[in-house]
Amino acid sequence: MHEDARPEVGGSTARGGSIWALPATATVERAFDDAPNQDGMEILSMPGEHAEVPAAVDAWIDAASDSGAGPAFWMAFQGSRIRWSPSRCAILAPAERLETIRRAVIEVSGHDRTLRQVERALAAAWPELDTDAPLAFEFEERSVGRRDELRDRLKRVLHLRARLARIAPAVLAPPIYPPTLASQVADRLRERLRIVARHEAASIQADVFRDTYDMCGQRASDFMLARTGHRLEWMIIVLLAAQLLLWGFEYLATAGG
């Protein structure tokens, strides 16, 4: 995680072109720097009691929402305010609670990010699945050249399934009792982002992919094993045929004088 004191102090919204400026107390940091493109996140932390959210913070969030990153929403807890969008999050809270809330937000946002990546990958893979599904039933000679392709897809699906499995303990964990501020923030955020339902749906989808490619792999493996045996049988047949040809030809040559 990379922290930068106010790396972006102003800008314009996509809608109106109005200029906004972040308050001097705001700090912006980047989370998930390893994420490609839209999966990165900027977190704005602003200590203090805030009866109202500064317009500049709204504008800062909206600027990202307008650019297509996804809708934003507000949450309020015990004098703290959180405005969350997929690519930007503003946390306005008393200084002593700021870090706790920030950690909870980052954790749930990380799960959301993982889910979004998995959902995108699965959505893109459906057409491939339609093409590959027949190979789960029957593998034949002309499919041999596709084994590498199928292996890569199985590997990719297993990787996606593993990612879902890795976040499962956190996503599916029951609420902590007695609740803490961090657990409340995390639970509320998970609820708003439908993390549990999405995780379950993605898991079901990934299972379909995994089952299909698992069967493809099994069929391919069975075919290759049988193919090796068939080749050996054919070679024996050819050599026996050659032997028979020689015997028969000897008879013909003798008969012909």
Added chain:
Amino acid sequence: MTTRLASIDLLRTIAIVTMVLVHFSENLAGYAPPLSGLGAPLFVFLSGTSYFLWSDGLVARDLSDDAIARVSVRRGLFLFGAGFAFNLFVWLPEDIFNWDVLTLIGSALVMLAFMRRVPREVLVLVAAVSLLVAPILRGMAGYAEYWENGYFESDLTLSDVLVGYLATGYFPLLPWITLSLAGYVTASWLFSRRTGGGGSGADPLRIAAIGMGLVAVSAALLLARPFLAGPVAAGMLGGWTMFPPTTEYVTGMLGVAMASLAFGHRFVDPIAASGRLAGAFGVARTFSQYSLTIYVVHHVVHLWPLWIYGLRETGEPTAHWMRAMPAGMALALGGGFLVACLLVLRTIGSRRSFGFEALMRWVCD
């Protein structure tokens, strides 16, 4: 948009042009030009190549294996029968069982129809066994006894007919089937169509290297033959001859054919696809599309007048065979025939609705 491969058209044109010139020269003047022995192996090799492309196209059109096999067998039997008719009417009835290239290609098509789904490695083994067994069969049959006068003669007995078909005729099944099978396997390496993928196959240069390797093996066998033991040198090898088709000859010509096809696919097909040299490729396409027709017609054109003239002058149709005219004149006639063929085919043949190819499609497909 045409899906023809210019490399195959070009090679088949080389094969048919070579065969026409060699046949005119040999039959009219008794002279074997330096290119003798190039055309037929290339023609047979390309029959296997074309069969792969044709059957692969039918697979892509979702035709069942059973249907493909039936059409293939019909085509093979058509060519086999056409070979007998050709022998009967062109080489006259006494040579009906001389086993010409048409009967060979017909047999090869029937064989490939049944072996199409056999693993390629097995086809390679069959080709190799055919090549290695052929000299043994020739030795068992006494090949020289069938070729005492420089051409194939046999009694009309079942055993002699079968021996001629398998080992001693002009184009016996063994070892010539090697070339057809190799053409099929080479095409399956070069032009394999993978489900869901493009038409990518093996690297042509790798295939060309294998072809060059076979040429090198052939050259090594030719060089080593004087130093080898008698049974090997005289039995398994035999020098560079087409009649009989020795191991060195078939290996060398197989290498030439494989390398030519691979180099052609690598370097000629892209040129043709870019639209350059369209005229030259158009000529090659014409010769290639009508190669079977040209093969039959060129025999009729130069042999029937020879038989009729011999019959009228001496009462013996073959009286002037191989001594009718000087080699230069025979070659010129062969060239003239090719030019006339091209003009006629380009003028009336663009629809591909006549000729032996069209007849075969009409009967078999």
